[in-house]
Amino acid sequence: MAKLDKRDEIVRAALELIAEHGFHGAPMAMIAGRAGVGAGTIYRYFENKDVMITELFRELEERSYPLIKEGYAPDKPHRERFIHLNTALMHYFIGNPLDYRFIEQFFNSPYGVAHRRDKLFGTKEGCDVFKELFEEGISQQVMKDLPIVILFDLAFGPILGVARDHILGFIVLDDALIARTVEACWDAIKR
């Protein structure tokens, strides 16, 4: 097994186990076992468990970003662009429930708070398309003139919730329902 393979296996195993059992239900030894490496080996790639989790989130972000941006046309109207992005996001979540569960846990933890702080105030890049879209939408008076943070909450809060309800089996999403949900989010932010 090459070096990168090992790292990948660790990442994969950690994602699976944390998604399934939460941070505290996924001991390092279990992750190592699932990854097929020694427990000590994880520490060659990650300084400690916290760092591993943060790193893992970063990789998820990087992996998902292109998927969401795929087919994104910056020239289309704001509404269309928003719907494109949010639909892609929803599809990403329900198509990758492990990723979703991990991200949800991450946001709802001290890690998530720090991360959000960095995103909003720091120099960290990430949801830049969204940010740009929102800023443009506000300035062009297509969207409500609310703090951008609030627009994020209006746009993504329901998506996260609906994705969770689907993954947990409370509802069964189909393309029509996704479209109507995303549309409703647009109603929330549009002028």
Place this chain on the structure above:
Amino acid sequence: MAKLDKRDEIVRAALELIAEHGFHGAPMAMIAGRAGVGAGTIYRYFENKDVMITELFRELEERSYPLIKEGYAPDKPHRERFIHLNTALMHYFIGNPLDYRFIEQFFNSPYGVAHRRDKLFGTKEGCDVFKELFEEGISQQVMKDLPIVILFDLAFGPILGVARDHILGFIVLDDALIARTVEACWDAIKR
């Protein structure tokens, strides 16, 4: 210290510490210490940590419910009723940040999932005002004809997010901003 005082102290300490550090960051011994009681004392009032957490949530629910329903007029138009409730909810959250953080942790945990399931499918009462309002709104074609679960997500997801951002200091809410946020939620669910 009278008996009820002790229980209250435990509840208060648990709420504070869990809100601040999460379930796993709030050991029973630390809760006992903060409450000024012996470690074993907690177990006179709660069978175990899980039961304590569930109970704590239930008390929060009971405490908040009247606050939210206060001044609620079932005869007013749906829009007004919705805005009343959601505004009250937001005020409750930002006025009781400890409660908010605890509730957030609770929902994002196995407890929360079970609770949500009971609420949605079971006979458990609780968010009945909301449920009734939504069902009525749908049938009277004032609100979008979406599964009620999705309406919940559209209505509360943003509120939770915005409340958190305020509590964490990412934004500073005032009455105007709250009003406009709640209004935006209404836009999401209204027809």
Place this chain on the structure above:
Amino acid sequence: MAKLDKRDEIVRAALELIAEHGFHGAPMAMIAGRAGVGAGTIYRYFENKDVMITELFRELEERSYPLIKEGYAPDKPHRERFIHLNTALMHYFIGNPLDYRFIEQFFNSPYGVAHRRDKLFGTKEGCDVFKELFEEGISQQVMKDLPIVILFDLAFGPILGVARDHILGFIVLDDALIARTVEACWDAIKR
């Protein structure tokens, strides 16, 4: 409830619970609960748990002694006397399984060792009939000339074992089987 009643209730409850669950499976609070008294009340009658257990054993001994000696005729031949006593002992055990279980636990514990030491070397009275019978039996060359301790083991060891097997359901004793077992014990000690 009069004073003696309380003490009796405690003794009864302790016997039941210890017989059923062992010393460590019978917390003082549970004993108090079963006895219908407060937890602290036990300590008015017994200095601590150890003392209570020792005392309890002593009472059992006192209670059983007359039952076993009942109908004992010191003039009869040794064989007949031995068989009378051992049969009575067996009947006592299988007729009072709680007593048996408690006694068994008691013997098999630090308490039991100390008690046995006192009995053999000290001034404590108790199994005097047996002791006299054995000493007489030896001196009259009816029984084997073995240390009296060994005679005790030969005479009672099997009785305890068979009683336990009956109580645990490994065998079903009837009068004939008891008679033959006791007879076998006699064979072990007789010359």
Place this chain on the structure above:
Amino acid sequence: MAKLDKRDEIVRAALELIAEHGFHGAPMAMIAGRAGVGAGTIYRYFENKDVMITELFRELEERSYPLIKEGYAPDKPHRERFIHLNTALMHYFIGNPLDYRFIEQFFNSPYGVAHRRDKLFGTKEGCDVFKELFEEGISQQVMKDLPIVILFDLAFGPILGVARDHILGFIVLDDALIARTVEACWDAIKR
């Protein structure tokens, strides 16, 4: 310290402490301390305390069985065979007082009851020599026609008792005394 050494140290420490203080008087931390290992180390070798105790008993059994059967001649008369086995058993006990005390505790506990049940009714092998000897002895009318369980009690009850009295210092056994005690047990079971 090699891997097997650690396990051996744990086993030795557990045997010593349990023999001396009983199951409840031998906390895992104390066993670890005596063994010179960390508390968690025990759990690398045994799933939990119960498993450790059961395993320990099994190892004792395995260790003792060859000692007891050594020199056993299945062709000799029943009497001689019985005396050989029971004498060997007695020697094993008084030569390994720690083993004896542990075994005694084990039998007098829920573990022991379950074990006995398996032995008597199940397919578990173990005291097979004894069982065979007894069954043969009964069918050839050399021994009393009693349930085999009772024969076990008559044969071993006294041995256990006498061994304990020796270990506790109530008597001092020598070869002659052992011989006469074993002989007495034979008298109990022989026709």
Place this chain on the structure above:
DNA sequence: GATGAATGAGCGTTCATTCAT
């Protein structure tokens, strides 16, 4: 570099005993 046995601090929980009422 890779391993996994070893560690021990820390967890949730129990229970004999005390003492204010």
Place this chain on the structure above:
DNA sequence: CATGAATGAACGCTCATTCAT
């Protein structure tokens, strides 16, 4: 006298991390 709420030391057990091999 009787109570039972309160205690806190002690228990069995877990797991992030280290380090000898």
